Structures are given as structure tokens and as C-alpha cells.
Amino acid sequence: MSWIPVVRIEELKPGSVRSVELGDERILVCPISADQVYAVENCCSHDGGVLGEGRIDGTVVECPRHGGRFDVTDGRAVRMPAVASIATFATRLTESGWLEIDIEDD
């Protein structure tokens, strides 16, 4: 487990997602509000493609390809054709203004 800074907080805009790559890990950073930021695997469990710059509505992100939807707070699939959850990552905001993500070590 290690906390890795990924993006400056001022670069995040609530309601608009941002994809980052950390090593082999593709991550989707989802700012819900100014102080609530979630991070999920940037990979649709339906077909393995990236969720990419898909839309986010409340806490639900929609896959741009087939419309599968996931709740980013817990990774749950909430609309077909997606049925399996996606992984979530713990996040924290540091005093120095970074968003950090907790990544499992290999």
C-alpha cells in the first residue's frame, strides 16, 4: 500500500472525470464535489475498454461505448450491459494541495 500524488486539486472540476495512469494501473479520478473525490479502475467490466472521459451524473459514471453505468463510491455496476463491479481506490487530499491515491504494491 502506498499513497501516490496524482493531480493538483485545483486542476479537478467537480462533475468532470479525469483519467490517469500509474504504472500498469489505469485510474479514473471522479471529483463529486470540492472535497469529495473518488478513484476507480478506468476499465469497464462489460468489455474491458476504458471508461475514458465518460459522463458523470451525481456519483454515477457512464461508459461511452455501450452505456454501462457504475457508482464510483463503491464501484458497483448500476446499469446493463455492465453487471460486475469495478475496483475502487482510496483517495485523500493533502494539505499541500495534492490528490493522493492508494495503490496496491506488486
Next chain:
Amino acid sequence: METADHFSSLQDEYREKYGFSYPEQSTAKTPKGLNHAIVAQIAEHKNEIQWMREFRHAALDTFLSKPIPKWGNQEILQSINFDDIHYYIKPTDEQGRSWAEVPQNIKETFEKLGIPEAERKFLAGVSAQYDSEVVYHSMKKKLEQQGVVFLGMDDGLREYPELVKQHFGTVIPPTDNKFAALNSAVWSGGSFVYVPPNTEVTVPLQAYFRINSKDMGQFERTLIIADEGSKVHYIEGCTAPIYATDSLHSAVVELIAMKGATIRYTTIQNWSTNVLNLVTKRAVAHEDAVVEWVDGNLGSKLTMKYPCVYLVGERAHGEVLSVALAGNGQHQDTGAKMIHAAPNTTSRIISKSISTGKGRASYRGLVKAHRGAVGCKTHVECDALLIDETSRSDTYPTMEIDERQVQVEHEARVSKLADDQLFYLQSRGIGLEQAKLMVVNGFIEPFVRELPMEYAVELNRLVALEMEGSVG
């Protein structure tokens, strides 16, 4: 009877029975092409509630933004001219309430379809479709008493708006694929079925579909909800007159089997050889639920259809049993999908195809085991029979396995008509053509025996007719 005579009499019967077309008697018809104005016009004709209008318009945007699939028969798919199709035709002003009120020419259509008088009375509910609208609908008293809802989709939306809203488009959202989006924007007709908890519908629910306007597209929408512990068998049969130009058929069928429910959905399709039949059929099976697709595909120029079951509850079971017959110049691109998303779910796919002349039968399938679907088991069997030197068979199965504790098996075989079987039958004095037909009938027998009697008889006749071209 001589074999040749036998075939020609069948052929006559076939022409008489299916190869005809009455003049259109449409009172409302949208111009060719597709845009928001057309979609608004369709919704207006139907006087639809607001959320469905919004759903249609959003789906149209999705349709316009999605490319044609890059897989499958590109030659045909890329040649579809979406601007050259009428998306809505309303055949009569009034919804027929009783048999007496059904217009005479539509009654004649049923005559030609060969629904026996006795059967009409006996059938649990006949939802027959003439062009885009359900015009005749009868429900047996017993169904009403049981609380079973069996309506045209438009009526279902009017009478059960909340129930429809809760489930419509949840199994197949418009974003799923281009043709599902198209259907979502312009759908018309189809069936709505709701079976209350712990209710068994003992008689199969049947619907007859029919295309009957030149260059007419048909976009039925069917939603079947089997509540907890209920059981229902739904049958659709299709026949179509022969037209000169392509006719697009793009249905969406959504099935929801709640905890412990069983749904069987049987289709026997025999489209005329100009029809493009691009259909999305998908079911969700919750805990201990069973969903079975029994799917027979004949005719059409191109059929693309892969009935799917999402097994989302523990111990749910999915099954697809299908037969495809690709006659000369036809492409049957069919298959099945099983998505295992819960522990101890099981599935079975049995697919049989026959290609004759220059026919092409492709099996395309997907078996997926999500992580956490421990103890799931799936078995896939594809058998292809090639009748002529120029016949073609493809097999494109995909297995995506993200879980260790699974048992996944897939087998496929391709063969020609067995010489030894033919030789044996001929040695018993059976003519070659008849022998071939007997071998083919034996090949599809596991499928045919799952059909209700009248469908089994009809299927055997159709197979004989299709075979005639290659064995005659």
C-alpha cells in the same frame, strides 16, 4: 407420393401461404428517413407520455452517433440506406377490441397465415401484428383471472406506465448498439407481458408478426417480466411476403426473470429473402431463475441475432437452443451469449446450423465468467452441416474467463451429410433427396422436439422447402 410432387405441392402451399402481399391500407405513415421530427411524429401519433418521448429522442441521438458495427457481414451492413425506410406505418385508426372489429383484409391475412379457426378461439392470447401496430388482441379469461398482463407494447405503456418505466430499456439500453438505439427511437408494437408472483401460465402466449409494406421497417419492442416464482412460455412466429427491395427488421426483446422464475421464449422465423433481420434479445436471470431461448432462424438475406442471458443471481440457469438454416444466398449470423456474474450459475448453448447452396451460416457467441462467479459451469456445442460444395460455415466463439473456479467447455464440429447414412437409407429404397431430408431432419430433431406440435410441423415443412433448392 413422388418426392418431386411432394415438394412442388409444398412449394405451392408455401406461395399460397406466405408469398403474397395485400395493398397497403395505411392511414398514417411517416415519410421516409429518420430525424427528430419523424420521432416526434411517431410519439404524437401514439399520444405517448413525456418520458417515452424523451427516451426516443435521446435514443435517436445515440443511433446517429454510433457507427455501423465493424464486424459481421460488412457488405450488407454498410449498404443499408437508413434514409430510404419508412419508420412508422399505422394500419388502422382504431385498435381492434374484438374479433368482429378486426378489419376484413387483416382477417384475411390471418387466414393466409393458416391459424385454424379452432386455434384462434383456443389460443390463450393472440397478439397479431400487422405492420407497426397491434391490431388484434384477445386475452383469455383465465389469464385475466390470474392477473397475467399480455398486451401490445403500446397498450402496456398506456395501461401500466409505472411498471413499464421501471423496466423498459434496463436490460438493453439504447446505448448498447446501433440497432438497439434505432429500435428505441422508433419502436412500435411488440408485446408486454407481466406474470405475477408464483403464477404459472400453462398455455404458451403467442404472437404473430408480419411485415406487409414495401420497404417497410419493423421495430417491435417486447418486454416480458416474470415475477418471483412464476413461469411463462412466449412464442413468436414470423412469416413475410416476398418483396423486391430490402426490408429492415430490428426488434428489441427484453426478458426479466425474477427470483425463481422461468421464462421460455420460442421463435420460429421465416423471413422472405430480402429481409435484414438485426435483432437484440437479452434476458436477466435473477437468483434460481431459468431463461431458455429456443430460436429457429430460416429465410432472410441476413440475420444477426445472439440471444443473451445475464446470470446475475446465484444458481440462475440460462439456455439457448438454436437452429439456423442458410439457404442459397442467405447469411445466418446467429449465436448466443451467456454472462455469468454470480456464483454457481450454469448455462448451456446448443447451436445447429445447416448451409445449402451458397448459403452461409455463422455461429458467433460469447461466454463470460466474471470474477466472483465461482462454481459456474457452461457448456457450448456447435454443430454445422454443409450440404453442398459451395456452402459455408463459420464458427466464432469467444470465451472470456476472469474467475478460476469455473468449468468452461466448448465444442464445435463441421461435417457434410454422412455418405454412410445416405447409402444406408438408399439401400432401403429411399430416394437420395428424401434420404438427405431425413438426415437433416435427424440433425435438427433435438431442436424440433422442443417446439409445440404445430410449430414442429411447420418447421419440418419449411426445412423441406429450403432443402428443395439444393437437393432437387
Next chain:
Amino acid sequence: MASSATRLTDPRPLPPRERVIQLARITGDHLPLVQKRLEALDAYLETPLPDRVKHLWRYSDPLVLLPQHPFVVPQPGPELGTINRTPGIDDVFLVPGMRPVIVSSDSGADEGMTITPLNESDEGIERLGRAVPAQHGLFEALNASIWSCGVMINVAKNRSPSRVLRITHLASLPTTGTRVVINLEPGAALKVIEVHDSGGAGISVLSVSEQFVGRNAELSHLLIQTWDKGTAGHVTSRAVVEADGRLNASLISLGGAHYKADVGAVLDGVNAISHITGMGLCHGRQAMDHHTFHDHRHPHTESELEFKVALTGRAKSAYTGLIRIGETAEKSEAYQECRNLLLSSRAQTETIPELEILTNDVRCSHGATSGPLDPEQLFYLKSRGISQAEAIALMVRGFFENAIIRVPRQLRPNVESTIDHHLSRGGLK
């Protein structure tokens, strides 16, 4: 990354065409080869990135496999150190940017086998691209324009060298482009092993091997990939088997971070036969993507394929195997079997065994299975006092038995110890 390479020259931003000409000048190519390179370059520049929607690329990202800077001209590096001769084996080392290093016994030529640097062999240049043309795909086109070390092997009519030929591709540059042409004249026989070795993070391999199996000839071909951690690469291998010829191919895939292999045979004459046996062992976050193709073009041809993959950790394997029986290949037979062994709950496998059958008088079948180790067998071994880890290793070795048995005797201990090494890296031993 390219910046970490030490043997790069010429930082001038030349267009690809100039770079390819410069490369050809350095390697001393004759005109026909330069022409082939430039034609391939045109094909490369015209070919779009593979479409991820199409199944062959659904599970691999072409950008992960493509070299970052394919048009960097390699400069000859330091000489290889002392090479230990292995008894019974002739060695060829392919090092990008260098003339191939040939370590051959004197008897090689006596036995009818000639080994020539590919760009110095007229026959080799003439055959180059006949089995794998630049139009095969983006990676093949790129390879055909920038390969910088290649070898041509020829075995004379009716000769069958007793020695095994080993060709080692050393992945040592950010763009490692190697090329092999093997020609068996009628009635000849050869055992050849291509080893893809070395590598590391930032190194991309592009390799193409073409094999021509003449009438009544027999080729045993083993393709073994043992790259170091972090290596990415794409290897294409095609055999064209003429009438009464026979290919016995095997495929052992063990190393690297991202590997895509496209292996196959064209059965190009009556009674041609191809048997392919493959195995992949993936661990950690390795991703392997294998494609096999049996292309039946003539009557009475026969193919058999068995492919097995075992996965641990978060490894991913994709396998697509196509059998095509053409309109003119009546009375052919084709069989294919694919098995996946899942040893961890986070491993993923994708399997697509495909058939395209265009005539009716054939026999054809395929089967595929995925699942865990048989718990009963495991229980039995453990009841005999064997530890869980050793029991699993034993069962995995058993699973791969058919592939290992195809390795020539002289090299089997070597291959077995490499497999053991990878088993232990995957935590299985």
C-alpha cells in the same frame, strides 16, 4: 524509452524514408532489398493502427507493442563475448544492427545446410515477404522496412542435417527488428529452434520468420520466447507447406511484459500436414496474446493444433485460433484444442477458436476448456506427502508435457529448467 539506449546514432530528424535508406546503406543491402524495404515502408505508412474492435486486437493495445521510435538507425554494437558451443547444435545469433553471428560446425555445409546473412542471400531476398508480405499487417510492414539483422537458412534437396539449428534473437535495442527465412528444398528435413531472449523495459521486438517447406520436406520448428521482464514485442511466424510436406511446430511462451505472437501454416499442396503444439505460462501482470492460423488451400491437407496456457497472479492471456478450409481444399481434416489452466483468482483468459469452412467434404472440429487444477488430483498428490506448491508445480508440468516433448532432445534439459525458473517466478515452485 529511447533515451536510455546507448547505441543510437544520428539524432538528425530525418523522415522515415531517409532513415530506411541510411539503414540499408549501413547494412550494405543490395538494390532489390532496398526496394523491398521502401515498398514495405509505404505499406506501413498506409496501414492504420489495428482496429481494437476487430477481435485479433481486442485484447492487445498495438501502441504498447510498437517501438516508440522505430526509425532510429542502429549502430553496430560491441562484439559478442566468447560463445560456448553446445554439442550437436549450430548457433546463429541475431543482434539488431549487426551482421548475424554464425557459430557452425564444419559439418553443417557437408550436411547440405547453408547459413547466410539474409541481406547477402539473393534467394533469401527473393523469398522475403512471400509467406509474410508487408500487407500482412502493421507490424509486419514495419519489420519489413526496418529489420536490421536477419538470416537465411537453406537445406539442399533430400538432405537432412543431423544437427539442430538454434537461432537466437537478442532483444537488445529499443527497436529490435529481426528477420528469418528458412527454405527446405524438396525432400529435405531440418530441426530448428528460434529463441527470443534478453530484452528489458523499453525494448520492443518486431520479428518475422518465414519458412518454406518444399515437396515432401519436413520442418520441425520451435519458437521459444524467454524475454526478460518488461520486454514488449510482436512475433510473426508463417510456414508455407507444399505437397506432401510436413510442419511440426511448437511454441513456448514464457517471458516479457506484453507478447503478441501470430503463428501459422499455409497448407499449399496436396497432402500437406501441419501440427502445432503451443504452451504459455504467464504470471504477475504479464499479458500474452497468441494467434494461430491453419490455412487449408489444397485437397487432402491435414492440420492439428493443441494450445495450452497456465496463468497465475494477475496475468492475462488471449488466444485466437483460426482454421480456414478454402473452397478448393476438399477432403481436408482439421482439429484444434485449447485449454486454459487458471491458477489464481485474478488471472484472465480470452479464448476464441474459430472455423471458416468453405466447402462441404471436410472433417473439422475444435474444443476449448477453461478451469482450475483438478482438486482431486491435487488432493491425491498431497495425500502422498507432496507439498501443495510442489504438487501444483508437478501438475502444471504435466499439463505442458505435450509441448515439452516436442523440444529436441539436446535442448530439453535447458528448456525444462527455463520453465521451472518461470514457474518459480510465478510462485509455483
